Amino acid sequence: MAVVRAGCRSVRADLTQNDRPRVQAGPQHPVHPVQRQSLTQVSDIAEKRLWNMAENSTPDILYTIVDEAPELASASLLPIIRSFAAAAGVSVGTKDISLAGRILATFPEALSDAQRQSNDLAELGQLVKTPEANVIKLPNISASVPQLTAAIAELQAQGFGIPDYPADPATDAEKEIRARYDTIKGSAVNPVLREGNSDRRAARAVKNFAQNNPHSMGKWSADSKTKVSSMPADDFYANEVSATISAAQAGTAKIEFVGKDSAVTVLKDSWPLEEGTVADATFMSAKALSSFLKDAIEDTKADGTMFSLHMKATMMKVSDPIIFGHAVKAWLGPVWDKFGAEIEAAGGSANSGLGAVLATIDGLPNGDAIKAEIAALDRPSMYMVDSDKGITNLHVPSDVIIDASMPAVIRAGGKGWDEAGNKGDTNCVIPDRCYSTVYDESINFFKANGALDVTTAGSVANVGLMAQKAEEYGSHPTTFEAPADGSIRIVLANGETLHAHEVEAGDIWRSCTVKKAPIENWIELAMDRQRLTGSEAIFWLDENRAHDAELIKYVTPALEAAGKSDLFQIMAPREATAQSLKTITAGKDSIAITGNVLRDYLTDLFPILELGTSAKMLSIVKLMNGGGLFETGAGGSAPKHVQQLVEENHLRWDSMGEFCALGESLNFLADSKGNAKAGVLGAAAEAATQGILDHNRSPSRKVGEPDNRASHYWFARYWAEALAAQGDDAELAAHFAPIAAELAAKEEAILSELAEVQGKAVDLGGYFHADPVKTAAVMRPSATLNGIIG
Ligand SMILES: NC(=O)C1=CN([C@@H]2O[C@H](COP(=O)(O)OP(=O)(O)OC[C@H]3O[C@@H](n4cnc5c(N)ncnc54)[C@H](OP(=O)(O)O)[C@@H]3O)[C@@H](O)[C@H]2O)C=CC1
Ligand SMILES: O=C(O)CCC(=O)C(=O)O
Numbered sequence: 001m002a003v004v005r006a007g008c009r010s011v012r013a014d015l016t017q018n019d020r021p022r023v024q025a026g027p028q029h030p031v032h033p034v035q036r037q038s039l040t041q042v043s044d045i046a047e048k049r050l051w052n053m054a055e056n057s058t059p060d061i062l063y064t065i066v067d068e069a070p071e072l073a074s075a076s077l078l079p080i081i082r083s084f085a086a087a088a089g090v091s092v093g094t095k096d097i098s099l100a101g102r103i104l105a106t107f108p109e110a111l112s113d114a115q116r117q118s119n120d121l122a123e124l125g126q127l128v129k130t131p132e133a134n135v136i137k138l139p140n141i142s143a144s145v146p147q148l149t150a151a152i153a154e155l156q157a158q159g160f161g162i163p164d165y166p167a168d169p170a171t172d173a174e175k176e177i178r179a180r181y182d183t184i185k186g187s188a189v190n191p192v193l194r195e196g197n198s199d200r201r202a203a204r205a206v207k208n209f210a211q212n213n214p215h216s217m218g219k220w221s222a223d224s225k226t227k228v229s230s231m232p233a234d235d236f237y238a239n240e241v242s243a244t245i246s247a248a249q250a251g252t253a254k255i256e257f258v259g260k261d262s263a264v265t266v267l268k269d270s271w272p273l274e275e276g277t278v279a280d281a282t283f284m285s286a287k288a289l290s291s292f293l294k295d296a297i298e299d300t301k302a303d304g305t306m307f308s309l310h311m312k313a314t315m316m317k318v319s320d321p322i323i324f325g326h327a328v329k330a331w332l333g334p335v336w337d338k339f340g341a342e343i344e345a346a347g348g349s350a351n352s353g354l355g356a357v358l359a360t361i362d363g364l365p366n367g368d369a370i371k372a373e374i375a376a377l378d379r380p381s382m383y384m385v386d387s388d389k390g391i392t393n394l395h396v397p398s399d400v401i402i403d404a405s406m407p408a409v410i411r412a413g414g415k416g417w418d419e420a421g422n423k424g425d426t427n428c429v430i431p432d433r434c435y436s437t438v439y440d441e442s443i444n445f446f447k448a449n450g451a452l453d454v455t456t457a458g459s460v461a462n463v464g465l466m467a468q469k470a471e472e473y474g475s476h477p478t479t480f481e482a483p484a485d486g487s488i489r490i491v492l493a494n495g496e497t498l499h500a501h502e503v504e505a506g507d508i509w510r511s512c513t514v515k516k517a518p519i520e521n522w523i524e525l526a527m528d529r530q531r532l533t534g535s536e537a538i539f540w541l542d543e544n545r546a547h548d549a550e551l552i553k554y555v556t557p558a559l560e561a562a563g564k565s566d567l568f569q570i571m572a573p574r575e576a577t578a579q580s581l582k583t584i585t586a587g588k589d590s591i592a593i594t595g596n597v598l599r600d601y602l603t604d605l606f607p608i609l610e611l612g613t614s615a616k617m618l619s620i621v622k623l624m625n626g627g628g629l630f631e632t633g634a635g636g637s638a639p640k641h642v643q644q645l646v647e648e649n650h651l652r653w654d655s656m657g658e659f660c661a662l663g664e665s666l667n668f669l670a671d672s673k674g675n676a677k678a679g680v681l682g683a684a685a686e687a688a689t690q691g692i693l694d695h696n697r698s699p700s701r702k703v704g705e706p707d708n709r710a711s712h713y714w715f716a717r718y719w720a721e722a723l724a725a726q727g728d729d730a731e732l733a734a735h736f737a738p739i740a741a742e743l744a745a746k747e748e749a750i751l752s753e754l755a756e757v758q759g760k761a762v763d764l765g766g767y768f769h770a771d772p773v774k775t776a777a778v779m780r781p782s783a784t785l786n787g788i789i790g
């Protein structure tokens, strides 16, 4: 087996070198019996060991149970991981943070004893605050309302007596149910687990692979009509104010709405604001938004392009569904003016998308007449999610998510697909200007310079500020739709008004905060990354934006104190985009040091351009209290992949993110707990990852070709071979030598067993809450491989 080369390994050195976590006796976390156990089907011995450990202590590594494609992949990969880890005495437990799991954990009183589920997210949320944490976190669904209601309906049909989602809660009981569901909605997992800042980048081996095996890129032409459209004024960018809380101002604040009659309504009480916290407030005018959207539709028509809206209605769960709803209303224009009230009275909500609105119209007595009026509207082409099925950009708020959707358009040379399935230029509507300039500048750059040359391009890594719910714009429980004309203000513990805005009914007002310790930690992390790489390093901060100006007040003195001012630049997002694209075009690397939103956007944008996907990213969260959270890739849960598996039993999900995270997690275990065997497993996992790249064993997209399951076979084989070949631990070498030999000897049988199941539809017994036995049967179809893994 090849020696470990510069793969994911370099990361471990980076992670541990600067801030090696201290070994401490942390609090013990009782672990509940491993749920959905049959999903993972560990061997009897390994299972017994796990259960024993579960009773006594936290497993060495916790692997998350999630949703959609990554969860399907886990049904195949996790048994391999557990079996290999058990041989080294390393326990791998699970925690269920899936959408279905979180719903069930939230309504115990509605369930039988057998149905009840522990609140694993809450437990993990505590664990990540301790030095003990070693968590492999796969992407989970951040549910929009249509996804949440679909998951509820599926669970109810499976016999779980959970309540309906009250769309319009009237009674106290309904309000209470709605409040509980709202804690599950949107980005409810990541902010809880991300008790550290983010370090996302492509491992050297992954980058080399991409350069040597370039993915397809669409062609850009200078006369492309693709563009970004944003509001000219009265958006969040225009109205932002920000301040850093002083000692005299610290304490429990509140947010109030003051009506025109001076009546005060408390929107948020008991809101702790610590000294040093950067606290913003801003709003987007609903009137300005509506008129902008109307103009954007007309402008698209005049350009002869297709209309596309790019939002983050999942993560920005309060603000962005409202903005999305305005776009649906603007699209329906006079039809909404005429029938909107009737549609809403029948339960249809524009915020849930055109799909929900059309379904409501179907049930109205005058439904056909309304649909005829919609069909008669003079509208430009619409960017489609699925033109075969008639699913438009505005159908479901979670179908088009900006971090993945804009890079897809840019990678395709500025193209989208219209209703007839034709490729064409598109007007990318991103109402707020805080970050839309990144995409606008990227488009300008590629129009002027042509598509990125993947074979020579350098890389943009990211150091992202996200710890302790930093900059969760529009997601915080501090975002409100103004109930009437009046003002919204933040009142501090000392009675002072920190910020106040005059608003009109329907305006979207938001506050976000960033605490001092995470900011300081983020600057340190940036200095570490710059020191370790020597790369260009840019703080993407706009001195003309109130929030960024407050952050710059932290950054500048910290760099000066460290004597490093000359190694870093501070640039507004537009200028930083142009500079970074210039740098990577010249084959050099850049580090983007950004806030939370740009962390999210850039760690899809650059990887999708450079590597073809963000699934292969290293995604490390160095937890502020010493633990490690290893995210698997930088992308999401790929709903389209589930659809393909169900229709033709082919899973194109690439587990490269899981492979990299596993190596990191094992190496972290070795370093933090002095567990030498874990170190041997980790080094071998890195060799296996390298093997997958060297031999091109990643899944194919097409049915009939090797898929996710075959890549797991190869991963197991390379891992076993590396363990058998190493000389650091004779016991492990002796254990894995026969396993490696058997995996090699039975290659043909295993690969044909994995191949022959493809091409037919499969039944998983559910989507959000699939049947674990059925899922395991689908995802582990090789009896020969299963026999070897045990
Ligand atoms: N960390 C987290 O928990 C995250 C969760 N999410 C959640 O994921 C869901 C889907 O989000 P969406 O914005 O559609 O983005 P996704 O990243 O899930 O999907 C966009 C596309 O990226 C490609 N892709 C992503 N991951 C992989 C992979 N491992 N292997 C191969 N291809 C991959 C697929 O392309 P193709 O179809 O061409 O194969 C996919 O359709 C949402 O519910 C969202 O909230 C999103 C981001 C992060
Ligand atoms: O938390 C979410 O909803 C999405 C997170 C995400 O897209 C990311 O971390 O890249």
Ligand SMILES: [Mg+2]
Residues within 6 Å of the ligand: 403, 600, 601, 604, 634, 635
């Ligand atoms: Mg993202």
